[in-house]
Amino acid sequence: xxxxxxxxxxxxxxxxxxxxxxxxCAFSAACLARxxxxxxxxxxxxxxxxxxxxxxxxxxxxxxxxxxAIAAVRGGTVKTYVNDAEGREQVQGFFLPxxxxxxxxxxxxxxPCNAVxxxxxxxxxxxxxxxxxxxxxxxxxQAQLFRLLSExxxxxxxxxxxxxxxxxxxxxLISLSRRYAxxxxxxxxxxxxxxxxxxxxxxxxxxxxxxxxxxxxxxxxLIRVDRRDIELLDIKRLEELxxxxxxx
Amino acid sequence: MNTIPPFDAExxxxxxxxxxxxxxxxxxxxxxxxxxxxxxxxxAKRSNxxxxxxxxxxYLHIPYCFSPCFYCGCTRIITRDFGRSGPYLERLLREAxxxxxxxxxxxxxxxxxxxxxxxxxxxxxxxADLIDGLGRQFHFSRSAxxxxxxxxxxxLIRDGDIAAYAALGLxxxxxxxxxxxxxxxxxxxxxxxxxxxxxxxxxxxRAGFRSxxxxxxxxLPKQTLEGFAKTLDTILQxxxxxxAVYGYAHMPDLFKAQRQIVASDLPDPEMxxxxxxxxxxxxxxxxxxxxxxxxxxxxxxDLARAQAAGGLHRNFMGYTTHADCDLIGLGMSAISxxxxxxxxxxxxxxxxxxxxxxxxxxxxxxxxxDPDDVLRGDIxxxxxxxxxxxxxxxxDRYEIEFESYFEDSLRKLPRLVADGLxxxxxxRIAATSRGRLLLRMIAMCFDRYLTPSADPSVNRARYSRxx
Numbered sequence: 123x124x125x126x127x128x129x130x131x132x133x134x135x136x137x138x139x140x141x142x143x144x145x146x147c148a149f150s151a152a153c154l155a156r157x158x159x160x161x162x163x164x165x166x167x168x169x170x171x172x173x174x175x176x177x178x179x180x181x182x183x184x185x186x187x188x189x190x191a192i193a194a195v196r197g198g199t200v201k202t203y204v205n206d207a208e209g210r211e212q213v214q215g216f217f218l219p220x221x222x223x224x225x226x227x228x229x230x231x232x233x234p235c236n237a238v239x240x241x242x243x244x245x246x247x248x249x250x251x252x253x254x255x256x257x258x259x260x261x262x263x264q265a266q267l268f269r270l271l272s273e274x275x276x277x278x279x280x281x282x283x284x285x286x287x288x289x290x291x292x293x294x295l296i297s298l299s300r301r302y303a304x305x306x307x308x309x310x311x312x313x314x315x316x317x318x319x320x321x322x323x324x325x326x327x328x329x330x331x332x333x334x335x336x337x338x339x340x341x342x343x344l345i346r347v348d349r350r351d352i353e354l355l356d357i358k359r360l361e362e363l364x365x366x367x368x369x370x
Numbered sequence: 371m372n373t374i375p376p377f378d379a380e381x382x383x384x385x386x387x388x389x390x391x392x393x394x395x396x397x398x399x400x401x402x403x404x405x406x407x408x409x410x411x412x413x414a415k416r417s418n419x420x421x422x423x424x425x426x427x428x429y430l431h432i433p434y435c436f437s438p439c440f441y442c443g444c445t446r447i448i449t450r451d452f453g454r455s456g457p458y459l460e461r462l463l464r465e466a467x468x469x470x471x472x473x474x475x476x477x478x479x480x481x482x483x484x485x486x487x488x489x490x491x492x493x494x495x496x497x498a499d500l501i502d503g504l505g506r507q508f509h510f511s512r513s514a515x516x517x518x519x520x521x522x523x524x525x526l527i528r529d530g531d532i533a534a535y536a537a538l539g540l541x542x543x544x545x546x547x548x549x550x551x552x553x554x555x556x557x558x559x560x561x562x563x564x565x566x567x568x569x570x571x572x573x574x575x576r577a578g579f580r581s582x583x584x585x586x587x588x589x590l591p592k593q594t595l596e597g598f599a600k601t602l603d604t605i606l607q608x609x610x611x612x613x614a615v616y617g618y619a620h621m622p623d624l625f626k627a628q629r630q631i632v633a634s635d636l637p638d639p640e641m642x643x644x645x646x647x648x649x650x651x652x653x654x655x656x657x658x659x660x661x662x663x664x665x666x667x668x669x670x671x672d673l674a675r676a677q678a679a680g681g682l683h684r685n686f687m688g689y690t691t692h693a694d695c696d697l698i699g700l701g702m703s704a705i706s707x708x709x710x711x712x713x714x715x716x717x718x719x720x721x722x723x724x725x726x727x728x729x730x731x732x733x734x735x736x737x738x739x740d741p742d743d744v745l746r747g748d749i750x751x752x753x754x755x756x757x758x759x760x761x762x763x764x765x766d767r768y769e770i771e772f773e774s775y776f777e778d779s780l781r782k783l784p785r786l787v788a789d790g791l792x793x794x795x796x797x798r799i800a801a802t803s804r805g806r807l808l809l810r811m812i813a814m815c816f817d818r819y820l821t822p823s824a825d826p827s828v829n830r831a832r833y834s835r836x837x
Contacts, residue, residue, distance in 0.1 A: 318418065318419050330476040352421070
């Protein structure tokens with residue numbers, strides 16, 4: 123039975139509590155494999171706290187802030203960005219439920235970018251020091267940390283090539299689809315929590331081009347757009363279009 | 371659902387009660403003054419953020435009329451001083467400029483409507499200045515589908531006016547007629563000859579207007595079956611593409627001009643029904659399609675085609691073929707519908723002028739729609755445009771379970787079903803052919819804001835009668 127009252131919500135991992143991990147948790151599998159549940163982690167001072175909610179437009183950290191923790195997104199979407207020398211915003215990435223923000227701060231001890239909530243965001247904050255210490259005793263957790271770090275680097279490099287607007291957009295949509303699917307949400311229907319300008323900035327396109335591409339993909343029957351709701355109607359063709367960007 | 375529904379006097383009599391016309395849901399009485407300029411700006415800004423932002427629809431309110439028609443419930447200013455329009459236009463363009471800055475430039479204006487009052491109180495050169503100015507501030511669509519329309523009072527039309535409008539890109543006209551019967555015209559203070567009316571329609575045709583609408587009203591003082599039949603026959607001879615046949619709503623407490631109407635001259639409910647029945651019979655015979663509410667169109671008109679193709683929509687300007695535009699209302703009392711918000715400008719001239727003179731937007735009141743408002747608004751829109759609600763698509767789009775969500779609404783339907791107005795099936799709720807003239811009775815079941823029928827006096831003060 124469907125929920126009687128809500129419009130498609132932004133996915134939120136709401137199943138975590140004092141004893142159970144959220145279904146989207148980036149670390150739960152590695153920890154549980156070693157018999158470490160949430161209470162055990164708390165005792166090890168790894169799991170710091172659930173924080174938020176952050177309101178739309180509220181900053182989670184700013185460039186130059188001292189790095190103290192990494193955080194997994196529990197609900198909502200976080201955008202990271204920097205301002206270039208002319209003060210223009212450059213969007214670096216979007217972080218969905220289950221994804222980890224703050225990794226790029228590890229080497230410098232300070233956050234190299236700003237992080238802002240695009241909608242209502244709830245985070246799960248971990249002490250990186252304790253997590254790293256725990257990881258030395260848990261190969262699974264260490265591997266997971268390395269994986270997250272390399273994903274974070276790979277993400278930024280992805281769109282640097284010389285791709286067409288359609289290819290960039292297809293890659294963006296396929297990436298979102300896979301990331302939602304990996305956390306147990308629908309792969310074909312989701313809400314775009316980022317604005318048209320953010321998408322344009324991230325994909326290095328003009329805002330008008332973003333709309334033109336969305337319209338074209340819709341006219342070709344690949345997607346359906348209803349305000350911020352997106353439905354991927356032909357994932358196979360979108361994947362083909364995205365292949366060169368995603369290097370598959 | 372294209373044919374004109376059968377007329378059933380007994381049924382209409384039973385459902386003669388006040389109810390909203392649902393040019394919006396929620397309706398204007400729900401707007402509050404806690405919604406002002408900051409909220410308007412915020413919604414406008416937000417409306418640019420969708421992946422494909424909506425196209426724009428501009429409504430411009432020209433409030434001036436040179437003479438008061440007594441039946442009128444519009445916000446208007448009666449004056450013979452044509453010079454007053456200059457300062458008004460100057461402020462209107464200032465408002466447009468300020469508002470246009472809130473919308474991204476790649477959002478095309480696909481619909482533009484000059485309403486009133488009397489838009490052709492303005493001289494063609496003034497209308498040219500207005501449209502030129504708007505064209506600099508907004509990006510006009512170049513699509514052949516665009517609708518740029520003007521309401522016309524034929525009594526003020528001079529030679530060459532219509533051709534001048536067409537040259538400005540206006541392609542639709544709506545003419546006020548109401549009734550040609552001299553006794554009625556006298557009683558409502560609107561003396562308008564058949565000749566000037568038909569000549570104006572002829573001018574519109576010659577100028578290449580894509581569609582011409584004529585407004586008629588039934589239920590006016592001194593109206594008779596013979597007189598109204600003659601009016602209908604006269605108009606049907608020139609076959610306007612669209613006809614609106616409105617029921618006159620006598621609400622003298624709300625509309626001052628209506629106090630000039632002698633209540634004893636008004637046709638009784640029986641007579642009103644006969645007048646409506648006559649109009650339906652004649653339009654039916656002439657091959658018109660029923661669009662919904664009070665609107666009829668020839669089968670080859672865009673509205674009738676859109677209805678057949680499921681592409682009909684409804685907003686403050688009535689029925690339209692353009693899906694979900696953000697609607698920007700400019701001028702005193704104008705209503706906007708941007709994103710999930712409704713808002714209305716100051717309703718009196720001094721307040722509207724003062725706001726603009728102080729560099730503010732003249733937003734007077736409005737409301738932000740919650741998800742429930744959006745959902746119910748969509749359902750009512752489906753009823754008004756297609757005569758039915760498609761339950762699976764509503765469940766899919768809003769992720770609800772229709773039956774449990776609308777438990778209260780569904781409980782009100784059996785009465786309408788018993789009266790043969792509506793059909794309730796597992797996948798759809800539809801107006802029967804009998805019920806199509808009473809669409810708003812079905813819509814009212816889904817209106818969260820209507821006070822329970824235990825106290826109909828509240829609705830009576832706010833809304834006109836259904837018939």
